Every structure is written in structure tokens, then in C-alpha cells.
Amino acid sequence: VSVSTGRVRVAVVGATGYAGAELVRLLSAHPDAELTVATSERDAGNSLGSVHRYLAHTGLDLIAADVGAIAEAADVAFVALPHGASTRIVAGLVESGLRVVDVGADFRFRDVAVYEYWYGEHEAAELLDEAVYGLTEYARKEVRTARLVANPGCYPTGALMALLPVAAHLGTAVFVDSKSGTSGAGRAAETKQLFAEVTENIRPYKTWQHRHQPEMVESLVRFGAPDLNLRFSPHLLPIARGLLSSCYVELDADCDAGELYERAYGEEPFVTVLPEGTMPEPRNVRGTNRVEIGWVHDREAGVATLVSAIDNLGKGAAGQAVQNFNCMLGVDERRGLDQTAALP
Amino acid sequence: VSVSTGRVRVAVVGATGYAGAELVRLLSAHPDAELTVATSERDAGNSLGSVHRYLAHTGLDLIAADVGAIAEAADVAFVALPHGASTRIVAGLVESGLRVVDVGADFRFRDVAVYEYWYGEHEAAELLDEAVYGLTEYARKEVRTARLVANPGCYPTGALMALLPVAAHLGTAVFVDSKSGTSGAGRAAETKQLFAEVTENIRPYKTWQHRHQPEMVESLVRFGAPDLNLRFSPHLLPIARGLLSSCYVELDADCDAGELYERAYGEEPFVTVLPEGTMPEPRNVRGTNRVEIGWVHDREAGVATLVSAIDNLGKGAAGQAVQNFNCMLGVDERRGLDQTAALP
């Protein structure tokens, strides 16, 4: 099917949630993708445009997620379902020969015991070894040939992008204070996510208890960092999109953070490292796959503050998923990801 | 029971919704009320403070709504339940000898056919004749002795306060364009009320189809206005509280709106009529029972714009309910309603 256009046929499984809809937005304009399938359990049978009018231009009708139907119509599947709900579907799609980018949490851990402690029983643990943790800047070689890419969580993406370049120089105690837009919590109807509950407030939640904390810890080790005593404090902001992650750390006096960041990201198309003391802001990366990083380091005192800003639906979800897709295709990682924030 | 304190024992039925919680806030500080009962179906058995921490000072435990239990502990009941859910409870409380202020829609109509067309079957129609439509400035005499006060809807309150003083001079076609905060829609979990769905948008909804349109029409006639061809267009704003109602009307050349407003509201403690051309803003009345009214009239062209601002939870719900309560008690209507907006 994709022969005539030269495009890869792609499916978005879970297309009406926030990450899924952002995938549709990006993929429907991607020069190398032909979006052929969009699924939704609740709205199967309706058009995508009837749920999200701004996506009516896709002309897509929603179907229920069915491995066979997806496998017939697509070569690559993006899965944006709640964890657990996606496990068997992802496994089925991989078995059917599709390459899969899973935006959910099910395949992000190598240690199944950690996963099961935080999430419950895993129904396709046999795939954990094979799955590639797709923090693209650190995994692009593996992503290129992967059958299954586990797209990192939004919070881990933000924290890891700031921490990894200096990880070898960190003290043991690491505090990550993250502030996220509400779209990171998904589109399910919950009282605590109502406009009137969120506006004019900032809400700390799951302090030290969020499932992204063990993902940060395991991923730090995965990419060569020491095993840190990391404490994660997420906060809900009255904004729809955007994620600021502030890391409060001890940092060796002889660590040259500026040089390490430059070495890590100097050639990266999506990462901007700001001068010491200049801080990132989510608005600058809104609607994009970009990352801004800021830092300040008192060498004498041995303390530092490392901060990143991403769009939780961009680099924190759909954007990075498309970046990984580009990587899997072997095309320029920037394909289909050239948006500029529409400010204000 | 109330002897020792000299206070009237009051109950709030449906205390965890937005109108109910605002009633608790006001009544727990009211010098003539002793708040003895707060009910919630979902959270019965829990403390009110566990649901709304800012109301923990009340020390109240939530119970399920039970006519007998409420009647034993309270003399006046404020009912803030979804329409339909409250009909039998209100009727039961009245039969049990309590005086009731119903914040819901069930007893606002005199014409049961109109009610049933818009809301469905009415289960206590026998009370419709007796119920007093509590737009206090226009009904205080009846409210004083009422057993059952039907508190007006937020939208009708806003529109009627602007329209009634000049109603005899209006042309037939009346357009009401209202802009409301989300708390007016209640605290039920709905996807369309999520922060991320509401922020950075204004959403017209139920244009010409909102249940408050027939309430406006019937109430205009009730207070002596002609039967107008009123078209109501509500909008959802990205704010928690506040309601601006703009009435676009034809107005007789010989109508002196300024004088009519002064005559209607010059002595009213909660109403501020602004000079011609100065427009009201919801922020000025936030958290209060106050009303601001603005107007502009081109006598030559015979057109006018009449605008009111209220807090949809204040004069639009709990504030007016307390005003009616004061009226029923025969005390100064300002008792317990002396808040000033906490701006910004």
C-alpha cells in the first residue's frame, strides 16, 4: 500500500487521548508517514473529527483496537494506551511483524520486579529484554533496529536530559522537582482534573511515590550513571502543556557542567543548552520536540541546580515517539518535527 | 437546640458540590446560623474536611441525605442537589416542617408543562404553586413567609437583574449572551470540563437550547414583564467563578434607563448601578453576593446593551440563598454576606 507514496503506513492506537491526538497531529503531516489507522475503544465507529474537530482534516474513522486489523493496515504502530491496557496489544503487534513505539509504561523497565512492584503484574515480560528504552539522544543506535521501542515517560525524559551528561559527578542525594501541565495526566474524566480544581493552584502529588521515580533511577543506571538516591516530587500546574524539571544536586567541584552539556548536546538538533544561569521555560518548546536546558553550579560549595523544559506531549510523549520513528526509518530525526512554538 | 445560641440550625444537603461547599463557607461564618448537617451521597461517612480541606474548620462529618435525620437536626435546609435528585427530598423536608431553600431547578417554574418539557417528569408538582421564586430584590415579601424558596438559576439571576427594571420598554427580540465560570456547571467529572479542555478557549454551548432560557422567560412574565422572544447563548469561560450577562435589546427612545435602574436598585445593598457606558466585571463581585450593572442606550436608534456581573456561586447560587435565608429570618439581608472580593 505504501509503495505508491513511498510512505510508511502507520497506526495510532489510542488516538483520542492527549498523547494519541498529538501523534495524529504530527503523523498526519509527516512526509514519510501515511496514517491509516486510528483506534479508540470508547468512540469506535465515530470519525476522529467528531471527537477532535481540529483533527477532522485526517478523514479518519475510529476503530476498536484489534491486532489483526491494525497489522493488515499498518507497518508501524504507535500505542498510546494506559499501562496494562496496552501490554497484550503491543505484544500482539510485535508478533504480527509490526514495529511498535509504545508511549505507555509497560516496556520501559528491564527489571520486571520493579515494574510489578509499581504497576502490577506484567503480561508480556518476555519482551522486556528486547524493548529499547527510547530516550533517543542516548539510544538511537538501538532504536534504529528495534522492533519495540519503549518511549520514556515525560518526567523521566525531562530529568534524564538534565542529569545524564553530569551523572558521573553527582552526589548521592538527588532531588527532582517537576512541574507539569495537566495533559500529562491524560484525558480521563476525574474530579481533581476539572478546570475549577486546577486553576489558581499548584498541586504537589505523589511526592516520592510517583511511578516515574523508579523509571528515572533505572534509566540513569541504564545509561551509565551511578545508582542514585533520587527523590521525585511532581506538581500539577494550571497549564495544559509544558514540563519544567528542576534537579537539586551535589556536583563535584571539578565538574565542568557547561563543557559536559556541550559535549552531550552540541550536535543535537532538538536540544538547546543555555548559558550558565539562564533558565529554560516550557513556553519556548510548546508544541515542539525541543528541549531547553539551564544550569548553575557553585563549584566551591559543590552544589548545582540543573533544569530542563520540554513539552510533555512533545519530547515527553508524541514528539519523541516520532523522533524514534524517524530513527527506525533511518531518516533525518527532524522529519515532521520542525514546528516552532506558537507564542504567546 | 438553637435556644442557647440564638442561632437557627441549618443543614446543607449536597455539601461537596460547588454550590453546596459555598453554602457551607457562608453559613459556617453566619452569625445567625448553626450549621449542624452536611450531606453527601458519595462521601457519606467521611469528614467534610477530608473532601474539602479548606472547610475542615467546620468539624462536620458528612451523612447521606435522609429526610428524618435532617429534620431532626435542622430547622432550615439548603438543598444543592442536581435537579430531579432533590425533588422528593425537598418535598419531604417541607412536609417535615422545615423551611427549605432549594438551589436546584425543580421548583422554579409555575408551569409544570414547561418544566417537564425541559427537565422531564416532575415528582412533586403540588409544591410548584407554593414555592417562591427567590430573586430576592423582587420577591422578598413572599420569601419572608415562604416554606419553600426556589433559588433562581445563575444565568436567570444575571439576566433578570439587568432586564427587569427596563422590561416594560423592551422590544420583542432579546438576546442574552452570557459568559460563565466553570463552577456553574458543577463538580461532576466530565471530560469537557477538564482543565486542558477549558483553558485558552471560550466555548459556546447549548445556544438557544439551555434550560435557563425558559426560566428567564417565565420569570420575566412573573415579575410583570411582557412575554419576550428571548434567545439565550451561554458560554463557558476559563475561569472558576464569575458570570457576565450581556443583553442586546431594543429599548424605547423615551426610556430613561438610568432612572429606572436607580429606582429599582438605589436602595439595594447588593446592587451597584454603574454610570452609563461603564461596564461591570465579574472580578469585582467575586466571592460576594454583589451585582454590578452597566448599560448603554442609543435613544435615537432605539437600541441598548444591558450588562450584569455576578459571582455564579454568590448571587447566582449560595449568596442569594443566604440572602433569602436572611429574609426568611427577618434579619438584615446583609448578615453573613459582607465579604469583599479578594483581588487579584
Added chain:
Amino acid sequence: VSVSTGRVRVAVVGATGYAGAELVRLLSAHPDAELTVATSERDAGNSLGSVHRYLAHTGLDLIAADVGAIAEAADVAFVALPHGASTRIVAGLVESGLRVVDVGADFRFRDVAVYEYWYGEHEAAELLDEAVYGLTEYARKEVRTARLVANPGCYPTGALMALLPVAAHLGTAVFVDSKSGTSGAGRAAETKQLFAEVTENIRPYKTWQHRHQPEMVESLVRFGAPDLNLRFSPHLLPIARGLLSSCYVELDADCDAGELYERAYGEEPFVTVLPEGTMPEPRNVRGTNRVEIGWVHDREAGVATLVSAIDNLGKGAAGQAVQNFNCMLGVDERRGLDQTAALP
């Protein structure tokens, strides 16, 4: 200079305001444009990226607006300056042989007396006859060959798109109630535009006194509508972008609004006419040049409500300017304007 790329060299005069920055965002990604000049009085000498970090990718340095310098480096100029400030610059650029799209108000009126009543003395009235009022859908033939396009105001664009197709059937009294994001008011520092003054409020302002009212009236006549008694009531919303315009009108019983809208916009790439009773929302067109139109008409009563939603910086300013630019170039009007709203 443009030979090698086949691109037209363009300048943005006033590149740091909201409309100017949006022009930069659009033009820097436009396949037929080479953005060579960006000006700012206040920030001349600095890079555009130092003022708006999200535009750093342009690599542009800001210069003071100088007709000669602009004329040397660009073939088409977009001018986004406060009215009055731009008059002489626009005239100079036109005299220097550039084609100009003026986003400001100076050349929108044919009747200089009306302009001067509302804005003050006009310093280049000789150009008023030549200037084309660039509501593209109604003026594209003239825009194609124009030296000077006066880009319509955001409010007139919203109102006219809803009113023009049915204008011949309107009664005399027309009320336009518009609700706008704050970016429509520009980026100048004013107390009343501070976050804390705007949030949790809706502010009516300049009711019946806004300068866009006479622009609506003159433009209606320009495009063949009768001379209406139009009253315009703008409101400031606590959102950054977006404009909803609600027109409350009398409409002939024999007017088939649906057919007229279809006839007017059925082939228009940027306009979506919704089914009767479905209402537009600004969020659907955010960041785009799109227009959504909704309507409801009671033929028996002869009243109607006509509503449009645009992005005040998109179709209301920079988007339409680029649409006009495409028209001037004779390319597809959609070039560089294929964004989809990034929701939520």
C-alpha cells in the same frame, strides 16, 4: 538575492510585538519566502532570539525601521506597528517599490474622515484609494495586483466572515459581541493587561466605542452589504490567543443561511461552516489561519445568531497577512499555512 532560492525576500517591520513575532514564525518556515529583515525600535542591535528565544532559529538581528535599509534587502514588507507609527514607513516602502501588507489600521478606511474621527490625522491619505482591504476571501482578485494591502483588524475579520454571506438579509440592528484573547491588545506594558488583572475575569471594554466598529461598518458596505446600525461590544478574555465573535441579528424568514454560507465558503480552504446549531470554538483554530462558522436561525421569529471563531494572531493578523502574501505571489493560498492547532 532571491534568485538562487527562488524565494521572495521579505521584511517584518515591528517583529517583536505579537503580530510581528507570529509573522516571523510563519514566514521563517514559508517555502516561498526568505526572511531577510526584522525591525524593532526598542531592541535594535539585539538579536531577535534575545527577545523571543523561540525565534532564535531565524538567526536574525533586529534593526531600527529604515525605509532605505528595508527596501534594499526585501521585496515585500509586512508592517506590524501601532497605527500612526506606520503611516510614513508604509508610504515610504510603497514609494520605494516594495509591495506592502500593513497589519495596522492606517490604510483600512476609504473614507479619510472616518479614519481621522477615530484615529487622528492621517499622514498618507493619498494611498487610501489604492490600498486594498485584504479580507482575502472577498478581495483576492484585487490583492493579487495590489501594491498595498491593508490587512483587516482581528475583530472586523471575525465579524465580517460571519455577516457577509447573509448581509443582504439582515435587519438594521446588528449586535456584535466579541471575546478576544489578550494578544490582540499587543505587547505593550500596561497595568490592565497584567496577568493578575486579567485572570479569573472577563472584561468588557470600549463598548460601542471601539475603533473596529466603524471598520466593520465601512467594510460591510464595501463588500455590498447595506449600511447597518452595528453595535460592537468587545471583551477581554483570560486567554492568550483566540477570538469568538457572536452576531445577534434579525434575519429574513426566507434567508437560507446554510445555503448562503455554503455558497460563500464551500470551496474556501480556510473556512469551515458547521451544521446549524453547532458552534465554533477558538481552540480549534489556534495557531492557524482557519475560520470556524456556526449559526442558528429561527425563521418564524426572524432572528439569528451567527458566530465565528478565529485566532486573532492567525486569520485575525499574521495568518491572513501571509494568505494575502500568497495571493500577491499567485501561489496557493495555503502555502506556509498548513498548521494544525496543537491541542490541548
Added chain:
Amino acid sequence: VSVSTGRVRVAVVGATGYAGAELVRLLSAHPDAELTVATSERDAGNSLGSVHRYLAHTGLDLIAADVGAIAEAADVAFVALPHGASTRIVAGLVESGLRVVDVGADFRFRDVAVYEYWYGEHEAAELLDEAVYGLTEYARKEVRTARLVANPGCYPTGALMALLPVAAHLGTAVFVDSKSGTSGAGRAAETKQLFAEVTENIRPYKTWQHRHQPEMVESLVRFGAPDLNLRFSPHLLPIARGLLSSCYVELDADCDAGELYERAYGEEPFVTVLPEGTMPEPRNVRGTNRVEIGWVHDREAGVATLVSAIDNLGKGAAGQAVQNFNCMLGVDERRGLDQTAALP
């Protein structure tokens, strides 16, 4: 003058800024205060109601700040001016025999060198020794007899309330990550405070460079804490009011934070210490003088997160100023401070 009413005559100097207006709101309803003077340089000659319509009930006319005029009409002055602007006025008022609560920064430091390093020359350093740093819970004995109370900054109030009870057990490195509403930055017109610049973003600013950092450090020592290496990272939130302060610290294994907080605040009327792991939210204290404190401590790892929520205009400014006023008068500290947050 105050004899007849039994009320103390009070002045608010700088009554149109956010802290000043909140002082007016509180003092105009305070049972022991008679608000006789409100000043504004910019709006002298106008009524307070013409600037802030919601304060029109005060009936006050604004005058320019003049020590003699204030001294004649008031016994206690609240000064809410930008630092520097207030120094001579405060000194003059004290010399004239008034008791003064200064909401500004000028008299918060004991070490004039620290003040001058961060703020510039001090024009009344002779008063620094006498001024009482009015973090009421820790200074009420001194406040009672003070002629001059230096009201703490909003950020130091938030951080100190969380840190002081456990200060003796802290490790050297203390990170304070604070998130504030925009009213904390005052009401001056600045581009970066425009609605469109603030919405849908969180902005880190003055990281490690904010003037409240040395105030925190000096005040910690003042109240008996060791000299800590404290690093302060403030952030601007898209909310009008509210301040969340998160302290990331090392804490001794043998420190029983719960007991220490209980000991410190168990009897405090304005402070709520939440159970371990439950986190405070600014909305719960909005419009009030209340403080919520949350904490979590891993004794084994020796790390803790201590969090407080205040209203930056309440306990962070005007509320605490009134609390200090009550203290100076020897009345119950809760007088005039019994508001409940008006949620949502």
C-alpha cells in the same frame, strides 16, 4: 479620635498596589481598626474606588504619602511601598510617634552590609537594630512592643515556616524551590508580567540570585538555626495568588519532624501541619492568613522534603501584617483574619 469607636486609626501607605489593596480589604473590615488614610503617588486626588472598584465601599480618597498628614490622622501605619521608596517615610512615621508595620524590605536585615549588597544604600540604617522581624509565630513577644515591625518577605515566610522547626537537624545544603503567583511581583506595568507572557508557562527567575535568599539565611540564624548554604530558586506561576515553597534538605535520622512541627505549631491558630506525606496546596489558604505544612522524611537515607503553602498576599504580606498589628494591640491574633478560602 479613636476613643469614640474604640478603634485604632490606621493608614495604608501605598494602597493601590496588590499588598496595599489587600491591607485595605482586611483593615476596612477589622473590628479594631478605623482605616483613615490611604495613599498613592500616582492616583493621589482620586478615590480609591476609582482605582479599585471592589474597594469603593471604603469611601476613601487617595492622598500623596506625607508623613505629617499621615501622623495626624493615624496611630498605626502600614507601609506597602517598593523598597527604597519607603525608607524615609517609615523613619519619619516612627519619629512622629506612629507604630509602623513595613511590608517592604528595608528593615528586614540586621546586617546593613548584606542589605546594601543586595538592595543598595540604606537611608535609615539607625533603625535596623530596633526593627523587629515580624515572622509572628517566632517574634510575637518583640512585636507586641515594637515601634517598627519589618514584615517578612513572602518567600522567606514560606520557607522559614517549613524550615525553622527542624532547623537544628538540617544538613548544610538546603535547596528552596518556590512557586509564586504573579501578585507577588507587584502591580507595576512590565512586559514580562503581561497575561500573554505568563499564561501556559512556569518561569524560573533569579535562580540563586533573588534578594529573598539572604533574607532567608539571616532570618534562619536570627531564630537560632545554623548558618546554612541555602540556594533559592523562585518560579513565577500563571496564578494570581498563592505560594508553594518546597525545601529539599538532608535531615538527621533521629529527627522526629512530626513531633517538632507539632511542638512548634500545635497551638498556632493559622498553621496546619498535615500528616506525613500529605502535601499542602495554595488554594486551601487563598485569601487567608493561613499556612499549610507538609513533609516527608526518609530517616534511613537522611533526606527530607518540607513544603509550605501560603497566600503570598496573606501570610506572605497583608495577612501577616494584620497579625502583627493584632499582636501590637495585644488582641487575639485572629481578629479580622477569619476568612475562609472562597473555592473554587
